[in-house]
Amino acid sequence: MIRFDNVTKRYPDGTVAVDSLDLTAETGKITVFVGPSGCGKTTSLRMINRMIEPTQGSIWLDDRDTSTIATHELRRRIGYVIQHAGLFPHRTIVDNVATVPLLLGTDRKKARSDAMDLLERVGLDRGFAKRYPAQLSGGQQQRVGVARALAADPPVMLMDEPFSAVDPVVREQLQDEFLRLQDDLGKTIVFVTHDIDEAIKLGDRIAVLRVGGHLAQLATPADLLARPADAFVAGFVGRDRGYRALGFSEGHELPHHEEPTVRMGETAPAASEAAEWLLAVDGEAHPQGWINVEQTAGREVTEELLYRGGTLATQGGSLRAALDACLSSPSGRGVVVDENHRLLGSAQLDEVVQLIKSEPGPAGADGDTGTGTGTQGTSGATAAVLQKGPA
Amino acid sequence: MSGFANEVSSSPLSFWSYFMDHRSADLQLLWSHTWLSVVPVVLGLVIALPLGWLSNRFSWSYPPIMTVSGLLYTIPSIALFVLIPPLLHLDQLSELQVPIALTVYSVALLVRVVADGLGSVSEDTRQAATAIGFTPLARLLKVDLPIAVPVITAGLRVAVVSNVSIVAIAGTIGFQNLGNLFTTGYQLSSGTSPYYPPIVLGLVLCVILALALDALVILAGRGLTPWRRAARG
Numbered sequence: 259m260i261r262f263d264n265v266t267k268r269y270p271d272g273t274v275a276v277d278s279l280d281l282t283a284e285t286g287k288i289t290v291f292v293g294p295s296g297c298g299k300t301t302s303l304r305m306i307n308r309m310i311e312p313t314q315g316s317i318w319l320d321d322r323d324t325s326t327i328a329t330h331e332l333r334r335r336i337g338y339v340i341q342h343a344g345l346f347p348h349r350t351i352v353d354n355v356a357t358v359p360l361l362l363g364t365d366r367k368k369a370r371s372d373a374m375d376l377l378e379r380v381g382l383d384r385g386f387a388k389r390y391p392a393q394l395s396g397g398q399q400q401r402v403g404v405a406r407a408l409a410a411d412p413p414v415m416l417m418d419e420p421f422s423a424v425d426p427v428v429r430e431q432l433q434d435e436f437l438r439l440q441d442d443l444g445k446t447i448v449f450v451t452h453d454i455d456e457a458i459k460l461g462d463r464i465a466v467l468r469v470g471g472h473l474a475q476l477a478t479p480a481d482l483l484a485r486p487a488d489a490f491v492a493g494f495v496g497r498d499r500g501y502r503a504l505g506f507s508e509g510h511e512l513p514h515h516e517e518p519t520v521r522m523g524e525t526a527p528a529a530s531e532a533a534e535w536l537l538a539v540d541g542e543a544h545p546q547g548w549i550n551v552e553q554t555a556g557r558e559v560t561e562e563l564l565y566r567g568g569t570l571a572t573q574g575g576s577l578r579a580a581l582d583a584c585l586s587s588p589s590g591r592g593v594v595v596d597e598n599h600r601l602l603g604s605a606q607l608d609e610v611v612q613l614i615k616s617e618p619g620p621a622g623a624d625g626d627t628g629t630g631t632g633t634q635g636t637s638g639a640t641a642a643v644l645q646k647g648p649a
Numbered sequence: 650m651s652g653f654a655n656e657v658s659s660s661p662l663s664f665w666s667y668f669m670d671h672r673s674a675d676l677q678l679l680w681s682h683t684w685l686s687v688v689p690v691v692l693g694l695v696i697a698l699p700l701g702w703l704s705n706r707f708s709w710s711y712p713p714i715m716t717v718s719g720l721l722y723t724i725p726s727i728a729l730f731v732l733i734p735p736l737l738h739l740d741q742l743s744e745l746q747v748p749i750a751l752t753v754y755s756v757a758l759l760v761r762v763v764a765d766g767l768g769s770v771s772e773d774t775r776q777a778a779t780a781i782g783f784t785p786l787a788r789l790l791k792v793d794l795p796i797a798v799p800v801i802t803a804g805l806r807v808a809v810v811s812n813v814s815i816v817a818i819a820g821t822i823g824f825q826n827l828g829n830l831f832t833t834g835y836q837l838s839s840g841t842s843p844y845y846p847p848i849v850l851g852l853v854l855c856v857i858l859a860l861a862l863d864a865l866v867i868l869a870g871r872g873l874t875p876w877r878r879a880a881r882g
């Protein structure tokens with residue numbers, strides 16, 4: 259647990275970056291600091307590992323006042339990841355990762371072999387181990403940065419916009435892997451971002467800060483979307499929050515009907531024998547995409563004929579994914595699959611809307627849903643684009 | 650083989666036979682020239698490291714330290730050779746006079762190089778090192794200095810090569826090194842017929858020495874920075 263107790267930071271030039279902050283980041287959870295540029299996110303984060311000292315108030319790590327712990331000892335127990343990774347350019351990847359264990363006195367051989375395992379955990383091939391940072395892409399460097407922060411198995415991790423310098427596709431990958439990793443590791447994480455979508459995807463709880471270093475609201479993502487505390491938060495959270503809130507409404511039995519299919523490699527039926535759009539599946543009933551029967555009648559169903567724009571709704575997944583599956587499907591029928599991405603059938607838009615209507619609370623964002631053990635984080639990933647099956 | 654200089658032609662190109670005639674004496678000069686060029690640079694680096702660190706670490710100290718070292722570098726070498734004995738209570742023509750003067754030059758040159766080299770560490774890397782829990786000394790030795798090596802190496806090359814030429818000047822005021830060859834050539838010349846061989850030999854040996862030391866510094870720098878080559882691919 260990390261607790262800010264009435265913390266204020268006034269820089270020597272008089273700027274008040276953080277103002278009387280009271281806040282607790284719970285053990286084993288991801289707490290996200292979000293807010294516009296200059297609102298004091300980085301300052302707050304760096305006060306935790308004392309790279310910046312508060313002007314007033316104190317910060318507690320479990321039951322210890324951090325100001326009573328020697329800075330380098332404090333920092334070795336806290337992983338830190340920054341935007342451009344900040345790798346050591348003169349050290350190989352494996353030695354970058356092994357840095358903290360070596361500082362803590364682990365013997366070199368063990369530190370290196372642990373580092374190799376960690377590289378794999380963050381999704382990097384072992385072949386990268388002997389390279390230098392300059393030989394890696396930005397996304398790969400960022401993974402190394404995460405591995406380095408995890409190397410000494412610190413109970414606490416501080417992350418300052420760790421994924422914002424990479425392109426959106428890589429960012430989403432990194433976020434998903436990060437959530438998977440956190441499911442295993444259960445670290446106490448404080449995560450800074452200025453991107454509200456990222457905050458909602460990753461956070462167990464979100465602290466919205468406003469310029470001047472005031473805490474505007476501290477809430478679960480679902481609560482934040484459903485009940486913004488004031489106009490500033492409402493504006494910051496954004497326009498389509500009703501729709502996004504559906505992402506936290508999970509566990510519903512989606513209605514679905516049998517959907518006619520054609521297998522890849524088979525011959526498409528004549529236009530008279532089928533509806534306008536026909537779903538193509540592979541040998542294991544994984545949906546591959548839609549074909550337009552009028553254009554493809556009598557031809558072999560191949561990759562090139564597929565329309566892949568539709569998303570998939572997973573049974574038991576979020577209503578947002580179900581709604582999106584209907585809206586994105588050219589046939590208007592949303593494809594429903596089981597956890598193994600096998601076809602269950604299709605749902606109609608009005609059936610999903612009925613389900614949403616039956617939900618309590620505004621737009622179905624019941625304050626109680628999605629506050630469980632980190633499940634809300636995965637909701638964004640449920641609407642996997644109908645392309646490759648398992649994400 | 651006789652040692653009479655006038656048996657050798659006075660053409661500039663006959664420096665080689667001049668060398669063969671005075672081989673052991675010339676090699677002796679080359680040797681003392683070499684260590685006079687190298688040792689002060691090493692000492693200069695040792696002194697420049699803490700000064701450079703200081704001016705990088707405390708930004709207020711950068712301007713005065715750079716101004717003083719810049720001024721030191723502008724003192725003509727002859728003047729410095731002459732000034733050092735009285736300042737340090739040494740005998741005139743003391744063995745230490747030249748190495749001390751050269752060390753002063755090396756320090757003057759390398760302080761800036763060390764400061765700028767340490768300053769070349771990126772802000773991200775610096776932040777990461779601090780956040781990871783390096784103590785200040787460990788960070789200097791394991792992060793900042795290794796990353797500063799390319800900049801420091803570039804400075805060492807200049808220092809070593811310029812020392813080779815300044816040492817030669819010390820030779821002209823009586824110290825044993827390749828500079829003696831210039832004086833010898835001058836003394837053996839008579840008004841109408843200049844005597845070139847020792848002068849050209851001195852030049853050639855100075856150039857070879859400078860190139861060799863420069864190559865050594867480059868090699869050492871490469872050895873310490875495998876990461877730079879890797880980055881270039």
Ligand SMILES: Nc1ncnc2c1ncn2[C@@H]1O[C@H](COP(=O)(O)OP(=O)(O)OP(=O)(O)O)[C@@H](O)[C@H]1O
Binds near residue numbers: 294300
């Ligand atoms: N060293 C400093 N001296 C004076 N003011 C500072 C200093 N560092 C930050 N500030 C000011 O404090 C405020 C908060 O800065 P901080 O870096 O914490 O913002 P941030 O929320 O991380 O912003 P961003 O999203 O742009 O990274 C800003 O107004 C900034 O200008």
Ligand SMILES: [Mg+2]
Binds near residue numbers: 299300301
């Ligand atoms: Mg910031």
